[in-house]
Amino acid sequence: MAADIRDSAAEVPPDRPESTLRLQFRRFRQNRLAMAGVVVLALIVLACFLGPYAFPFTGQDADFDAIGQGIDLFSAHPFGTDDFGRDLLVRVLEGGQVSLTIGFVGALTAGVIGVLYGAVAGYAGGRTDAWMMRAVEVLYGFPYVILVILLSLLLGGGNLALFAAIVFTLWLTPAVIVRALAQSLSRREFVEAARAGGMTATQIVLTHIVPNTMPVVIVYGSLLVPEVILAESFLSFLGIGIKEPQASWGNLIQIGTSAMSTDLRLLMLPATLLALVLFCLNFIADGLRDAFDPNDR
Amino acid sequence: MTDSLLSIRDLSVRFALPQGVGVALDRVSFDLAPGEVLGIVGESGSGKSQILFALMGLLAANGRPAGQALFDGQDLLALSPRALDQVRGASLSMIFQDPMTSLNPYARVGDQLAEGLRVHKGFSRRDAWDAAVAMLDRVRIPDAAARARHYPHQFSGGMRQRVMIAMALLVRPKLLLADEPTTALDVTVQAQVIDLMAELAAETGAATIFVTHDLGVVARLCDRVIVLYGGRIMEEGPAATLFTTPRHPYSIGLLAATPRMAAPLAPRMTTVPGTPRSGAGGKPGCPFAPRCARRIDRCLTETPALRPAGPAARVACHLAEVAP
Numbered sequence: 041m042a043a044d045i046r047d048s049a050a051e052v053p054p055d056r057p058e059s060t061l062r063l064q065f066r067r068f069r070q071n072r073l074a075m076a077g078v079v080v081l082a083l084i085v086l087a088c089f090l091g092p093y094a095f096p097f098t099g100q101d102a103d104f105d106a107i108g109q110g111i112d113l114f115s116a117h118p119f120g121t122d123d124f125g126r127d128l129l130v131r132v133l134e135g136g137q138v139s140l141t142i143g144f145v146g147a148l149t150a151g152v153i154g155v156l157y158g159a160v161a162g163y164a165g166g167r168t169d170a171w172m173m174r175a176v177e178v179l180y181g182f183p184y185v186i187l188v189i190l191l192s193l194l195l196g197g198g199n200l201a202l203f204a205a206i207v208f209t210l211w212l213t214p215a216v217i218v219r220a221l222a223q224s225l226s227r228r229e230f231v232e233a234a235r236a237g238g239m240t241a242t243q244i245v246l247t248h249i250v251p252n253t254m255p256v257v258i259v260y261g262s263l264l265v266p267e268v269i270l271a272e273s274f275l276s277f278l279g280i281g282i283k284e285p286q287a288s289w290g291n292l293i294q295i296g297t298s299a300m301s302t303d304l305r306l307l308m309l310p311a312t313l314l315a316l317v318l319f320c321l322n323f324i325a326d327g328l329r330d331a332f333d334p335n336d337r
Numbered sequence: 338m339t340d341s342l343l344s345i346r347d348l349s350v351r352f353a354l355p356q357g358v359g360v361a362l363d364r365v366s367f368d369l370a371p372g373e374v375l376g377i378v379g380e381s382g383s384g385k386s387q388i389l390f391a392l393m394g395l396l397a398a399n400g401r402p403a404g405q406a407l408f409d410g411q412d413l414l415a416l417s418p419r420a421l422d423q424v425r426g427a428s429l430s431m432i433f434q435d436p437m438t439s440l441n442p443y444a445r446v447g448d449q450l451a452e453g454l455r456v457h458k459g460f461s462r463r464d465a466w467d468a469a470v471a472m473l474d475r476v477r478i479p480d481a482a483a484r485a486r487h488y489p490h491q492f493s494g495g496m497r498q499r500v501m502i503a504m505a506l507l508v509r510p511k512l513l514l515a516d517e518p519t520t521a522l523d524v525t526v527q528a529q530v531i532d533l534m535a536e537l538a539a540e541t542g543a544a545t546i547f548v549t550h551d552l553g554v555v556a557r558l559c560d561r562v563i564v565l566y567g568g569r570i571m572e573e574g575p576a577a578t579l580f581t582t583p584r585h586p587y588s589i590g591l592l593a594a595t596p597r598m599a600a601p602l603a604p605r606m607t608t609v610p611g612t613p614r615s616g617a618g619g620k621p622g623c624p625f626a627p628r629c630a631r632r633i634d635r636c637l638t639e640t641p642a643l644r645p646a647g648p649a650a651r652v653a654c655h656l657a658e659v660a661p
Binding site: 247 | 393395423424425426427430431433452453456488490501504
């Protein structure tokens with residue numbers, strides 16, 4: 041009998057362990073458009089973080105010999121300078137550092153908070169769940185721009201207030217999504233088996249609920265990043281986000297729009313980069329969704 | 338009995354339903370000795386799985402247990418959730434019906450096995466992993482060391498149920514609860530899994546409660562059998578005698594309905610006439626009376642008590658009293 045089981049052909053082990061997540065990422069890699077998005081995005085990120093080192097000046101150094109210089113690819117300022125003689129390209133790259141950092145770190149923070157909150161609410165159920173989700177609904181109703189202004193007052197303005205405000209508003213949606221998932225997962229048999237195995241609620245949430253929400257969370261997270269970048273740009277554009285002289289894509293675009301009628305160049309460079317990044321992120325999100333969709337195997 | 342591992346007294350389970358209270362179990366009492374293998378058989382809706390769920394504290398939210406279930410001196414029904422967590426998975430394990438959904442698809446099999454040892458027995462990550470691999474090998478997973486690193490979707494149904502068995506027995510429980518562990522498997526795989534469970538339960542000395550509607554499994558594995566109908570015990574006795582001389586009309590019908598390989602194929606399969614009455618306990622009369630061929634008037638008005646009938650056997654039937 042023992043020999044029968046071991047020898048049966050159906051049980052020849054697969055070559056190597058393969059997690060569902062890894063399988064899904066392999067499908068993602070076959071998506072050309074999404075992979076192109078990854079490559080372009082990676083190049084932009086690299087350019088933003090390493091590019092400024094290639095220049096002998098920073099984005100805040102004014103070159104009084106070249107105020108308002110136009111595009112001249114073979115000069116010291118390939119994309120020209122602004123009204124203060126600051127190099128436009130370097131400023132756009134430095135602004136990219138700020139925008140991208142806030143985008144990724146903000147999405148990550150909002151995602152982690154939302155996932156944990158939603159998983160706890162969904163698994164706990166009952167009254168706990170009801171209270172936690174009512175709290176989310178109340179926060180949903182809070183006007184976002186007013187919140188940012190209040191937080192800037194509270195935290196003395198600056199990047200931290202902006203970051204806090206963005207995270208504070210954007211963790212709500214992942215919390216709602218994950219809560220619904222956790223609710224259905226908590227009725228699955230492997231969660232019941234874990235409870236039968238004497239796992240505490242904390243252990244179950246962390247080892248069984250959260251990992252199983254990952255495919256959805258990754259897809260949603262990839263949409264959250266452009267959302268955060270856009271929120272930062274929007275707020276900086278309104279003048280309540282990143283403040284001069286520090287550059288971000290939002291405030292660079294704002295400066296660009298004010299000079300739009302005379303010199304389109306100041307608008308085009310940051311706006312193109314922002315649009316490109318958002319395109320890439322959306323292609324990536326699309327690819328992830330295709331790869332992770334269980335109905336599309 | 339003083340030497341019993343599990344002693345259930347008047348266990349009832351009631352469900353709050355929109356149309357009133359449903360009684361899934363009605364004052365069920367039995368004992369289980371250490372190392373004993375008990376089979377609980379009955380049709381769907383007889384309440385057999387609810388016994389296990391009540392013991393494990395896993396009843397649906399609208400279910401309320403009543404009575405007493407002394408396990409190792411502790412009343413499982415009265416334990417706080419925290420205290421229950423220390424019993425579940427440490428000295429009380431359960432094997433679920435469907436192995437396809439009982440494993441977390443995003444965790445490596447070895448990690449899932451090792452989890453119990455780390456939580457309950459304070460094993461280090463490494464020791465727990467090694468023990469998990471050894472146990473996988475015991476349940477005859479080929480190339481266990483490599484397989485432990487694999488994910489559930491890389492296993493077949495029979496292998497997954499063997500993994501579940503490994504998981505349940507890894508913590509060396511005193512009592513193993515198996516809820517129809519073979520119903521979701523192919524017939525050929527069923528036999529392998531059953532033999533494996535019997536072998537391992539005997540080896541680890543775990544007492545086992547098998548809940549099943551498969552009389553073949555019971556005959557093969559169990560020392561003692563309880564026949565459940567409508568949330569009440571109809572008959573209880575040693576497997577050997579219950580199968581040869583069933584006393585309760587329901588047990589007789591159930592045995593007659595078992596297809597036999599040796600017998601010539603009947604034009605129609607024998608069945609117990611009528612449809613099972615579920616959750617009907619609590620009303621007067623024998624729950625089986627509406628379907629019983631040998632019904633007398635008394636059956637409809639008076640609930641028969643579970644009375645001793647022969648050595649180590651009990652039966653709840655008015656007829657058994659009159660004609661022993």
